[in-house]
Amino acid sequence: MTFPASDSSRDRATWLRAEINRHNQLYYTDAEPEISDQQFDALLRELQELETAHPELLTADSPTQRVGGAPIDGFQQIRHTVPMMSLDNTYSEADLISFYQRLQKGLNRERIECVIEPKIDGVAISVRYEDGKLKHAATRGDGQIGDDVTQNVKTIRSVPLSLAAGVPQTFEVRGEVFMPKEGFARMNEEREGAGEARFANPRNATAGTLKQLDSRIVATRPLDVILYGLADAGDAAVSTQSGVYALLKKAGLHTAEKVWRASSAEELVNAIRELDEVRKTLPYETDGAVIKVESFEDQRELGSTSKAPRWAIAYKYQPEQAETRLLAVDIQVGRTGALTPVARLDPVFLSGSTVSNATLHNFEEVERKDIRVGDYVIIEKAGEVIPAVVSVNKKRRTGSEVAIEAPIECPECKFPVSKAEDGIVLRCTNFNCIGQMIRRLDFLGTRSALDVDELGGVVAEALVRRGIVEQTLGVFELDEQKLGQLNLGTDSEPRLFGMKNAHKLIESLKVARSKPLDRWIFALGILNVGTVTARSLAEIHGSIDEFGGSSVLKDIVLESMLDKERQKFSPTTGANKRRTQAEKDELKKLETPIREELATVQRRLVSSGFAVYAKEAKAGSDSSLRSILTPVGPVAAKSVLDFFNSNEGSAVLKKLRELGISPSRESRESKGRGPLVGQIFVITGTLESMSRDAAAERIISLGGSVKSSVSKKTTFVISGASPGQNKIDDATKHGVRLMSEKEFLALIDTGPKIVSAEKPREDLFDF
Ligand code: IVH
DSSP states (O other), rough: OOOOOOHHHHHHHHHHHHHHHHIIIIIIIIIOOOOOHHHHHHHHHHHHHHHOOOGGGGGGTOGGGOOOOOOOOSOOEESSSOOOOOOOOOOOOHHHHHHHHHHHHHHTSSSSOOOEEEEESSEEEEEETTEEEEEEEEEETTTTTTBBBBHHHHOOOTTTTTTOOSSSOOOEEEEEEEOOHHHHHHHHHHHHTTOOOSSHHHHHHHHHHHHHHHHHHHHHHHEEEEEEEEEEOOOOOOOOOHHHHHHHHTTTOOOSSSEEEEHHHHHHHHHHHHHHHHHSSSSEEEEEEEEESBHHHEEEOBBBBBSBBBBBEEEEOOOOEEEEEEEEEEEEEETTTTTEEEEEEEEEETEEEEEEEEEEHHHHHHHHTTTTTTTTEEEEEESSSSSSSEEEEEOOSOOOOOOOOOOSTTTTTOOOOEETSSSEEEOOTTTTHHHHHHHHHHHHTTTTTOOOOTOOOOHHHHHHHHHSSSSGGGGGOOOOHHHHTTTTOOOOOOOOOOOOHHHHHHHHHHHHTOOOOOHHHTTTOTTOOHHHHHHHHHHHHHHHGGGGTTTTHHHHHHHHHHHHHHHHHOTTSSSGGGGGGGHHHHHEEEEEEEEHHHHHHHHHHEEEEEEEEEEEOOOOOTTOOOOOOOOOOOHHHHHHHHHHSSSHHHHHHHHHHHHTOOOOTTHHHOOOOOOTTOOEEEEESBBBSSHHHHHHHHHHHHHEEEEESSOOOOEEEEEEEEEOOHHHHHHHHTTTTEEOOOHHHHHHHHHHOOOOSSSOOOGGGGO
């Protein structure tokens, strides 16, 4: 039973919603955050808890709705109020000039003002607001009818769920959903880590994500949106394309950082050349420029063909390519043992950098493209930071090229190779393979795992190859002195890691020990366990020790096996439908006991709260059975069980115990308790012993909070080398005490003993 929400809960929820929306806008649209991610999460969590306790406080536009809801069976369709047209393309400056001449002819005048926008390489979207609230969002579909992807679009933080005041409250906007380059790279790294296929480029990743039926997954993907058009202007008085930008901005919507203007063919050509330079610095992929006539009146006069407007055109840039010689093919061993062929190339300059490596994706691809060592190959940077080999210039073949064979043994440890279930990825099956260990160690330090900045690929490789770390978790036993002497170079050309770096790494590892359970689960690098699954697993289990014999995971696997088995015998599925009645009766007899067992397992999962029934049973079909939804699927559940039941998995558990590392759900919840509770820190300048992020994590893990600007509420400003003058001035103004790095280290090392929760002891610091 829940109690009615009191006025204070209601006020608090209203305040939290406004505050979260304000920080969202600061972070995503203005790029000027005021609080840390952790502080943001804390606000969101508080609101979530309030809404769970008092469901009547929940509103459709609450920012908690951005975390996604239960998966759906398929998308509803939405008919666009105004069709979503496409654009004609041009590929040369000459064609662009012809376009401009057509405009001149059509409008019968010399000067026609145009705007030029980056053409974002994403997925077109239409977003409708009614009465100030986000009503729905739809993909283009066939231009007339698209998929209702509202739940997925709601997870995009830069899309306001309700509009700012002072602008028309009903309109429909058009734009592009995309995945920023950086987020894309990070996501692919994580996917690879979890043994999942990488997305080929940010556009595919965006399209794949928008098509997700489970918006909770979408919420974890780094999507963003840029809006550029108005389909239904409502009662907005807008008469130019520039007016559209102004309205969108005022409404709090994300628009392109920069647009160009041109009123002659020459200016147009200059603009697209300049945009070609600028687009390389944009945080997202662009594949061209879109040229639009500025005045709506002119647009109306020019009209449209059945497919595309005559008042706009897309100018496509050639993806930059280069031709170079394939010198050799190396095989890289991934964290889960996946073997990836990598092309070593004769270095060549491409899109701003010298390229000497390119991915060949997999051996099937090598065979399909008939790529041989010695070939001249065409390489391209298409969304990936790592360039890819697109094709072979067969005209330059001499006959001396050598075919590339798929390996039968792992190049690092010589274990036999096995083909993964998808039939494409080849894998080394030796968990103790040195190649896998290097990648696992490198992965352990990545941001979504334990976030140990100093533990990059080079350090991981040196630690493993030099035998200093013999199993991944051995990194927690490193000796600082020895680590300082670590040679990252070769024997003939040594390059020492150095004491300062060694100290930083050791400090970061100390912080990593108390990372919450979900981060640890992810960091272990279990096949099929990505960040989302790791989070769900952490919700189900209180600690890592609970995994090995997890009855919930066993039930999830069992449920799926029984369901498959049952379907084989079910008289109402697949080919069985065509059998005779006598045969069906026989099948039914075989199916019944399985069905009963399945129902028992399902009931067990549902009643213990780890599953929900997906939907009511369809009338007339298997009335006693329904499908269930579990936060962790059977594939991941099996992977986790296999891992912890294997020798390697038990060794990991044993090692964690030896190291005294016991990540638990509490680590996350313990925020808000600890010796630094109520103390607000601001960090400025560069710290010697650790990164600012690591310092912030440390403060938070001790119960304190970290802000990015100084106010009278700030307890301490930690001042490193080259501090920000504003922060120092603000600290002086508000009488906030400055703390040196040394004092800070003393505080966190002995914090629990010397600092009371209420008031720091001033006599300990030399101000
Ligand atoms: S305007 C009727 N502007 O490119 C004209 N489109 O190839 C509507 N695109 O369907 C499109 N950036 O998905 C426009 N700045 C931009 C764009 C843009 C990307 C996409 C959009 C469109 C496709 C046409």
